[in-house]
Amino acid sequence: MGAGLLVWCGGATRSGVVFARPGTAAxxxxxxxxxxxxxxxxxxxAIYERYRKTPMANASGPAAAGFLPGEFTHAESGVTFRLExxxxxxxxxxxxxxxxxxxxxxxxxDWPLKGQRELRYFLGSGRRGRTxxxxxxxxxxxxxxxxxxxxxxxxxxxxxxxxxxxxxxxPVDPGCLRCHSSGAQSSLPEARNKYxxxxxxxxxxxxxxxxxxxxxxVASGGKMRMLDLKTLKPLERDSICLNCHLEGDxxxxxxxxRWEQFKPGESIFDYASYFVVEGGKTGDExxxxxxxxxxxxxxxxxxxxxxxxxSCHDPHGSVSVMSAEERAExxxxxxxxxxxxxxxxxxxxxxKTGFAATHxxxxxxxxxxxxxxxxxxxxxxxxxTDHSIPRIAQKGGQSAVxxxxxxxxxxxxxxxxxxxxERDLGLAYxxxxxxxxxxxxxxxxxxxxxxxxxxxxxxxxxxxxxxGLLDQxxxxxxxxxxxxxxxxxxxxxxxxxxxxxxxxxxxxKDYSDAVRLWRQAFEENPVELGAGHNLAVMECAxxxxxxxxxxLARIFVFSPDDAAAHKLDREIRSDRGTCExxxxxx
Numbered sequence: 001m002g003a004g005l006l007v008w009c010g011g012a013t014r015s016g017v018v019f020a021r022p023g024t025a026a027x028x029x030x031x032x033x034x035x036x037x038x039x040x041x042x043x044x045x046a047i048y049e050r051y052r053k054t055p056m057a058n059a060s061g062p063a064a065a066g067f068l069p070g071e072f073t074h075a076e077s078g079v080t081f082r083l084e085x086x087x088x089x090x091x092x093x094x095x096x097x098x099x100x101x102x103x104x105x106x107x108x109x110d111w112p113l114k115g116q117r118e119l120r121y122f123l124g125s126g127r128r129g130r131t132x133x134x135x136x137x138x139x140x141x142x143x144x145x146x147x148x149x150x151x152x153x154x155x156x157x158x159x160x161x162x163x164x165x166x167x168x169x170x171p172v173d174p175g176c177l178r179c180h181s182s183g184a185q186s187s188l189p190e191a192r193n194k195y196x197x198x199x200x201x202x203x204x205x206x207x208x209x210x211x212x213x214x215x216x217x218v219a220s221g222g223k224m225r226m227l228d229l230k231t232l233k234p235l236e237r238d239s240i241c242l243n244c245h246l247e248g249d250x251x252x253x254x255x256x257x258r259w260e261q262f263k264p265g266e267s268i269f270d271y272a273s274y275f276v277v278e279g280g281k282t283g284d285e286x287x288x289x290x291x292x293x294x295x296x297x298x299x300x301x302x303x304x305x306x307x308x309x310x311s312c313h314d315p316h317g318s319v320s321v322m323s324a325e326e327r328a329e330x331x332x333x334x335x336x337x338x339x340x341x342x343x344x345x346x347x348x349x350x351x352k353t354g355f356a357a358t359h360x361x362x363x364x365x366x367x368x369x370x371x372x373x374x375x376x377x378x379x380x381x382x383x384x385t386d387h388s389i390p391r392i393a394q395k396g397g398q399s400a401v402x403x404x405x406x407x408x409x410x411x412x413x414x415x416x417x418x419x420x421x422e423r424d425l426g427l428a429y430x431x432x433x434x435x436x437x438x439x440x441x442x443x444x445x446x447x448x449x450x451x452x453x454x455x456x457x458x459x460x461x462x463x464x465x466x467x468g469l470l471d472q473x474x475x476x477x478x479x480x481x482x483x484x485x486x487x488x489x490x491x492x493x494x495x496x497x498x499x500x501x502x503x504x505x506x507x508x509k510d511y512s513d514a515v516r517l518w519r520q521a522f523e524e525n526p527v528e529l530g531a532g533h534n535l536a537v538m539e540c541a542x543x544x545x546x547x548x549x550x551x552l553a554r555i556f557v558f559s560p561d562d563a564a565a566h567k568l569d570r571e572i573r574s575d576r577g578t579c580e581x582x583x584x585x586x
């Protein structure tokens with residue numbers, strides 16, 4: 001069945017990469033476009049100089065500027081990876097030599113593997129990790145390996161640490177790029193990782209990503225004011241940070257909206273709904289969901305809208321350049337702004353009374369007890385800070401075992417859920433159902449059926465696609481076929497709907513239409529490897545072995561270590577006549 005890949009894009013991290021000085025050329029799309037922050041530097045030089053050293057400013061860029069050499073062999077797959085720089089260009093090479101003997105690599109494949117991809121951009125500034133992007137026939141992918149900064153090791157990307165095949169079709173979509181770059185471009189209709197040109201306009205998070213369009217401000221010599229963040233409503237103010245630092249267990253884009261279209265001054269909740277499992281984890285063990293943990297903290301419940309991300313974090317500077325003692329003092333003063341403001345006013349003088357003097361004065365690192373670091377479940381080899389700010393830290397953080405599989409919407413106020421539609425909640429439950437939650441599937445059907453009945457026009461591809469999948473899993477094929485048809489009517493490029501509808505057509509022995517649908521899905525979106533595999537099987541079973549081999553060749557272009565494709569390729573070339581109509585096994 002066609003389920004999308006969940007891919008982690010490198011952490012918001014630090015490296016030695018710096019932006020160009022004002023007046024010099026930048027790398028943007030290989031053009032002569034100047035540094036996008038240079039205009040701001042003319043009047044805000046001090047802020048510019050501080051900001052250009054931060055993880056956000058260096059969250060992405062050209063691969064050569066962020067090159068980190070590396071080599072390691074992944075035991076489970078038996079593949080050796082190398083990152084090398086030649087004549088200013090960066091490459092990922094991969095190789096498995098089965099003739100050399102597999103040793104302890106008992107799970108590795110028995111066919112040789114050798115190839116190379118040129119890396120175009122890096123994601124992740126290096127403080128937590130780094131990955132790279134490459135382009136293949138207009139489609140953009142993340143490489144299968146990551147640099148993990150805390151352990152200073154190269155390893156497989158999260159979720160692929162124990163893969164027995166090398167994953168090479170990890171799509172890079174705008175929803176990922178918007179938090180690591182500026183000017184993330186919308187993908188083309190055919191696939192979420194296909195772009196007309198470069199997938200983003202500027203490396204790193206630029207000034208305008210938070211402060212809004214500066215064109216009129218610059219053209220008027222500063223007379224036309226920029227967006228004043230201090231005058232924004234709390235929801236709009238917080239959305240600037242939440243655009244990247246809110247994740248939830250499930251996030252659903254609103255119909256007709258795309259995350260990359262968000263602009264400062266708007267509410268992120270106008271673009272998407274975010275949900276967490278009721279009674280489940282608070283978010284402190286996910287690397288990008290600090291906000292949902294903060295909502296459960298006593299600090300946020302007590303201060304309400306007065307407490308926001310910038311109450312503690314300086315968006316123009318980075319504590320990573322400080323010593324451990326300096327960081328402890330920096331955050332201590334942030335805590336004392338609320339807990340002992342008189343001590344802050346004393347400008348460092350040691351008070352003999354008050355909270356600062358009496359509450360564990362021997363330990364000046366407040367975060368050591370009240371914001372402990374816990375392991376991040378969604379990023380391998382990493383830990384994150386517990387933003388639920390517990391009074392007494394518990395071993396393993398503030399997570400709780402989920403007692404209910406019900407979803408609740410996340411808001412910006414403690415205990416107040418953001419309004420969400422039946423459609424969005426239904427799609428969220430549908431995603432939970434894909435993880436094997438039967439009760440979530442039943443709830444999804446209920447909500448999506450009601451939402452479908454209220455549609456003024458039946459043009460909602462994600463809704464119909466999800467209903468089709470739920471019906472197909474329930475073996476209601478007639479209803480599933482109808483839903484997939486409506487999904488394709490709303491979006492002719494819906495590869496998931498096309499691929500799953502083909503399974504139904506093949507089951508009904510309508511092989512010609514099944515082939516047509518699988519060919520459409522795989523030709524437009526090579527990430528749909530299941531569609532490509534089924535297409536090759538059906539082409540072979542209907543006697544067109546040449547077409548089957550051509551389809552397998554396309555699979556190997558994008559996924560050269562695909563085990564099922566290698567097996568079928570061997571069967572066809574052995575001429576044993578073993579092709580059978582067995583599509584739908586993947």
